[in-house]
Amino acid sequence: MKRKLPWILLAASLVVMVAGLLFGEYRTVLEKAVTVCLDCIGIG
């Protein structure tokens, strides 16, 4: 493999992402995403 860095970065990113999923962060994002974000729309 000529260029290893992109693969290392990709693998590290996926590990970080899976760690976040294991900590229950998907649910946190989902809870935020299904609620109207008053800050986003300018009335927060």
Next chain:
Amino acid sequence: MATKAKAFAPRKPRDRRHWYQAVFALGLNAWIPSWFKGEIFQGGVKGLCVPALNCYSCPSAMGACPIGAMQTFFAGLRFNLSIAEKKFGLYVAGSMAAVGSAVGRMPCGWVCPFGYIQELFYKIPSPKLKIPHLMTYFRYVVLVTMVVALPLLIVDQFGYGQTWFCKWICPAGTLEAGIPLILIKADLRPLVGFMYYWKLGLLALFVGWFVFSQRPFCRTVCPLGAFWGLFNRVSLFRMAVDDEKCTLCDKCYKDCPVEIKIYEKANSPDCVRCLRCVSSCKFGAISYEFLGKKEVSPDLRVKKPA
């Protein structure tokens, strides 16, 4: 004779990217029934971070905006509060970095609905203005301050931070969520005040700028583009310029939607990898490489020797 003339006529670059942009814009905001119900989509898939700056409060948005989600984690991350969540946003950061590691800033050029909107406005005939390169560094300031530092450091009386970028700047949120929700949800209208008009004014300024300059928000403000741009040099997807074939004719520069000279820096953090330069270079000097496969312009690839 007529056939010969047609064969040697200069070819227009094949750019079907706008079809992809339109499909992604609709796909990321596909839950149309929400518009008629006066609410936002609340399906279980909405926790997925989309590879674009697409506000999750847009009524039909199918996924989560990674920049909004990241700020939410930073705003709630407090070690001195027992009730605060000790979550670092690893899922969001990891998914953003995974996209960056694979293709760099490519989603800006192909997926992001807000980038597409800017390109559509730029088609309006008007005098066109270049953006000074120095202004493009401002997006890093936005990323570091509005997305990371301020949500982490400035807290309210309850010890929580704010989503500073969403609240004070994001014109995508105003366009995709602010205006539609105020129109379809009557109960939100009494809450309209200074902040709403501030964001509306900022959106109006940006929309005016979209007409005169190419992708000004992406180039000078967007924190997501700033983040992915950092991966351009190290991603699996790579741009390459063959110095021996390049004649410095600047055709690629004239066609580039972010006004970069790719022959000076093939994997510039400003490049949104729309690949317009690949198809516009008639010398086949510009190519891209992904997973060991190298491609030049589709037009040149099929060209038979005379």
